[in-house]
Amino acid sequence: MESCRNVLIEFVYREAHAQIQSLGSGIRHKYSVNEVIAYALNRLPAMFASTDVELQQKRQECLLMRENITKMTRQALIAVCSDPLRQPQPLADIELANAPYALFCVQELLGWQNLMWCDVSKAIEEALENAIAKYNFENLPPKLSKYGALGRRQINTQMTDDTAQKCSVASESKQSEYDIYMIESNHLVHSLERLVIRIAQKLARNFPPTELKFIRLEDVLARTLNQLPPLYSTSEKGLNHLRNYAKMNIVSEVTIMVHEAMLEVRNLSYQKINPLMFHQIRHEREHALVAVSKLLLNRDVKWQNLAEVVAQSLEQAKMGNICWERSSSKTSVPAKGGFEKQFM
Numbered sequence: 645m646e647s648c649r650n651v652l653i654e655f656v657y658r659e660a661h662a663q664i665q666s667l668g669s670g671i672r673h674k675y676s677v678n679e680v681i682a683y684a685l686n687r688l689p690a691m692f693a694s695t696d697v698e699l700q701q702k703r704q705e706c707l708l709m710r711e712n713i714t715k716m717t718r719q720a721l722i723a724v725c726s727d728p729l730r731q732p733q734p735l736a737d738i739e740l741a742n743a744p745y746a747l748f749c750v751q752e753l754l755g756w757q758n759l760m761w762c763d764v765s766k767a768i769e770e771a772l773e774n775a776i777a778k779y780n781f782e783n784l785p786p787k788l789s790k791y792g793a794l795g796r797r798q799i800n801t802q803m804t805d806d807t808a809q810k811c812s813v814a815s816e817s818k819q820s821e822y823d824i825y826m827i828e829s830n831h832l833v834h835s836l837e838r839l840v841i842r843i844a845q846k847l848a849r850n851f852p853p854t855e856l857k858f859i860r861l862e863d864v865l866a867r868t869l870n871q872l873p874p875l876y877s878t879s880e881k882g883l884n885h886l887r888n889y890a891k892m893n894i895v896s897e898v899t900i901m902v903h904e905a906m907l908e909v910r911n912l913s914y915q916k917i918n919p920l921m922f923h924q925i926r927h928e929r930e931h932a933l934v935a936v937s938k939l940l941l942n943r944d945v946k947w948q949n950l951a952e953v954v955a956q957s958l959e960q961a962k963m964g965n966i967c968w969e970r971s972s973s974k975t976s977v978p979a980k981g982g983f984e985k986q987f988m
Contacts, residue, residue, distance in 0.1 A: 645837065646743045646828070646926060647920040647922050648865045649692065649699075650834070651703055652685060652690075655710075656681050656684045656685055657681055659714055660720070664721070667721075674725050676724065676878065678830050678832045679720075680717065681830070681832060682877060685874050686873075686874050686875065688709070688713065690872065691705060693921060694862040694866040694920060695920055698918075732881060735833060735877075739883065741948065742828055742829070743926075745828065746948070746951055747826070747929075749950075753951060753958065754810075754954070755810055756810045758814075761932040762928050764936060764950075765932060768939060768940075768957070770810075771954075771961075772958065821925070833877055833883055835887050836872055836898070838887075840868045843895075844865070845861075858913035859909050859910050859913065860909065863909040868905045933945050933946060933947065936950070938969065940968050941967065
């Protein structure tokens with residue numbers, strides 16, 4: 645979940661990368677950083693947080709665990725060295741469905757680096773304009789032959805301008821926050837997270853609406869997962885195994901924990917509700933999705949379908965179709981053979 649995170653992940657992530665990089669270049673490829681992280685996290689205490697206040701508190705606790713983090717990561721390197729005969733089935737996209745992963749997918753589609761939510765609309769528009777310019781570049785009408793060099797130069801300039809800047813630029817502190825935010829897009833999943841969410845949603849029916857508004861799912865999830873063993877997986881088989889184990893052995897205990905967490909969160913929220921973790925990035929995301937919806941002619945755009953919508957729009961642009969609201973600075977490059985008007 646976007647605003648509920650095991651704070652240890654960022655510490656184990658850095659340690660795993662550092663230890664893998666310290667190995668010889670000939671053996672680094674044998675290690676999956678996600679498997680190393682999952683192995684280490686499953687042998688360290690859970691440190692889930694859902695608010696900015698808890699995030700800072702948990703980070704201080706994690707700093708005191710540095711020696712143990714280093715030790716467990718070293719053990720993970722020994723345990724998860726890849727076997728060429730073992731090819732585990734990766735996690736399905738639906739298992740990785742979260743807002744950071746959606747942003748990562750769009751970043752890959754558009755060929756950007758360090759894409760931030762505040763730049764998503766601009767990045768999509770530039771990609772669409774580049775696609776339509778390429779279409780027109782490849783489909784100049786024969787009658788433009790006497791203007792060929794001029795026409796091609798104008799379109800090529802448009803394409804170059806649209807692809808020149810493909811990296812989000814932000815302050816060091818904001819970039820650091822996004823780096824940590826995007827760790828959630830890695831291919832590892834806590835096998836109990838979905839179970840806890842499902843139980844919490846079911847138990848919510850027993851609370852009156854006046855109380856439910858004080859019970860945030862992120863807070864309940866963090867408190868419950870901190871009482872349960874960390875059970876991370878990086879493969880479909882491993883995830884199914886862990887979920888079946890939970891279903892057969894600990895559902896009753898988890899239900900009690902979730903209910904107690906909901907009561908605790910409700911009582912604490914009566915006094916004060918702290919801002920959720922990454923609340924500023926979440927705010928950026930909400931504004932970004934509104935901007936993308938407007939850009940794409942008021943399509944229904946959510947983070948859950950963002951990558952799919954962007955892929956469909958790019959395909960339309962590659963076929964010469966205008967499927968977005970073009971800004972005034974872009975309207976000089978028409979679609980579907982409209983270049984004659986520029987040179988008549």
